[in-house]
Amino acid sequence: MSDSPSADAPITVHLAYLLAQANREINRQLETRLRAEGVPVEQWRILKVLSDGNGRSMGDLAEAALLNHPTLTKTIDRMVADSLVYRISDPGDRRKVLIFCSERGKALGRRLAALALDQEAFIAENYGGKPMAQLKRLLGTLIERSG
Amino acid sequence: MSDSPSADAPITVHLAYLLAQANREINRQLETRLRAEGVPVEQWRILKVLSDGNGRSMGDLAEAALLNHPTLTKTIDRMVADSLVYRISDPGDRRKVLIFCSERGKALGRRLAALALDQEAFIAENYGGKPMAQLKRLLGTLIERSG
DNA sequence: TTCGGAATGTTGAATTTTCAACCGTTGAAG
DNA sequence: CTTCAACGGTTGAAAATTCAACATTCCGAA
Secondary structure (H helix, E strand, C coil): CCCCCCCCCCHHHCHHHHHHHHHHHHHHHHHHHHHHHCCCHHHHHHHHHHCCCCCEEHHHHHHHHCCCHHHHHHHHHHHHHCCCEEEEECCCCCCCEEEEECHHHHHHHHHHHHHHHHHHHHHHHHHCHHHHHHHHHHHHHHHHHHC | CCCCCCCCCCHHHCHHHHHHHHHHHHHHHHHHHHHHHCCCHHHHHHHHHHCCCCCEEHHHHHHHCCCCHHHHHHHHHHHHHCCCEEEEECCCCCCCEEEEECHHHHHHHHHHHHHHHHHHHHHHHHHCHHHHHHHHHHHHHHHHHHC
16 A cells, blocks of 8 residues: 555665766766866866856865865865966955966866756757756755755 | 856756765765664665675676776675675676675665665655655656666 | 687775864854 | 854875776687
8 A cells, every 4th residue: 555665675766876876877978078178077066166256165165066075175286286276365264265266277167068068968858858857956956955 | 049058057057966966965864874884875785786685796786786896896895894795606607706695784784774765755755755756757767868 | 629809807006085183263252 | 351162174094996907707700
């Protein structure tokens, strides 16, 4: 009578599993596209978030780019070494460090944005625009409800 | 006139981003639940896949548990050390190694399965059973179309 | 039969991530 | 004012992951 999943149900009934699998797949697709610029997906997220020209604190950026705090520190170290971003101590609160995009970073960010939009278009073609929009909407509310 | 995302759209329009964010969130939830047994999510997936009592080759298991090949080898090393699983060389094809669940592994797997089903129920409550079912369906077809 | 390429796993080095401890700064209570 | 708990970020050691190279086995073609 119940439709709740039973103990011997396949692992694919779990939302946690389906999300991990879908994320893995789509992430791989994006990864291979970004390989044209030799940039990992995490750096695309960082550059994308910074692409409006505003600076972000490490904390805000970590949350937006889906990275843990120490991981972001070290990723930013690499990106600074590559002259993609730079740090500025926040004058209003000297505990904070603001991250800004360099010109080089912005240029790279634009090229990456084109690649990422390509992927969006590709998925929309192969999967259908309407299901894709619906999926995005459902994911958005799931994230809201889980934060 | 077009509804295709523009270059300066926020990162949240990207399916790749929403999937990563949702996965991160749900994975964290599951992680904290599984912490009661001190087991990482990857080992839950492995034990879950093996819970039917059949053995799996490293390759099949890697695919099912969403792990890269060398990562799985090392994870299985740890699980063998913990007496959760064991290796048997496939008699039919001696290149292959079959992984089986020990009794201890099965018992742990049952406890983990209960925790994972708890999470499913929790999500269904907070998010709604119908949206959840729809989300699962959309993810399933996305995975099919992307494999 | 024998050879060579493909399939299956493992290994070790290098990279990356994580965990815990740390330092400097802030804000606010006493 | 002081003091002190909390915040924001970094660091170094430990753990996990990845990459490339490797060994073994299988299989098909010469």
